[in-house]
Amino acid sequence: MRGQTITGLAAIALAVGFNIPYAALASLYEYPAILRRPAADALDLFAAGGPPLVLAWIGFMLAALAMVPLATALAITPQRLTARPALAVGAAVSGAWRAWPRPSVCRAGCSPSRPWRRPT
Known part of the structure; x- marks a missing residue:
């Protein structure tokens, strides 16, 4: 199979798998x-949801x-690598960086010094 066919099938599978x-x-x-409701409601519903x-x-x-490797495959094509290799690789790396979880962001939002409490 050609690379474009595999990438296209991966995009279709990802669209179905994401839904x-x-x-x-x-x-x-x-x-x-639930995103438009108060945080307390969202957390209560999450706790009730279970496994x-x-x-x-x-x-x-x-x-x-799974979108990260697909975005990389779409960004790095033979034509783009030949014409502008730094741009193709930079686009793939920046896309992966945006999707990858960063512990510093998680720590800032979930500090143990500020535990969640239901408002009374």
């Missing part, structure tokens, strides 16, 4: 409508991470 956990989140967690909800979020995360 499966999204549908699970929509039915289990009222996603994305199926956690698995849906893990599937959603894995589908998002």
Whole structure:
């Protein structure tokens, strides 16, 4: 198979694979409508969701991470590598950097000194 065919099939598979956990989140967690509600409601609903909800979020995360190699494959083509190699590689690296979780961002948002408490 040619590289374009494989990349195209991967894009189709990723589109289908991304919608499966999204549908699970929509039915289990009222996603994305839950994002417009107070944080306390979202956290209560998350706590009530149990393991199926956690698995849906893990599937959603894995589908998002699967976009990194696909974006790299789309950014680095033989024509782009020949014409502008630094631009092709830079686009792929910057796309991967944006998608990769950074611990400093996670630590800033989830500090143990500021535990979540339900407002009274």
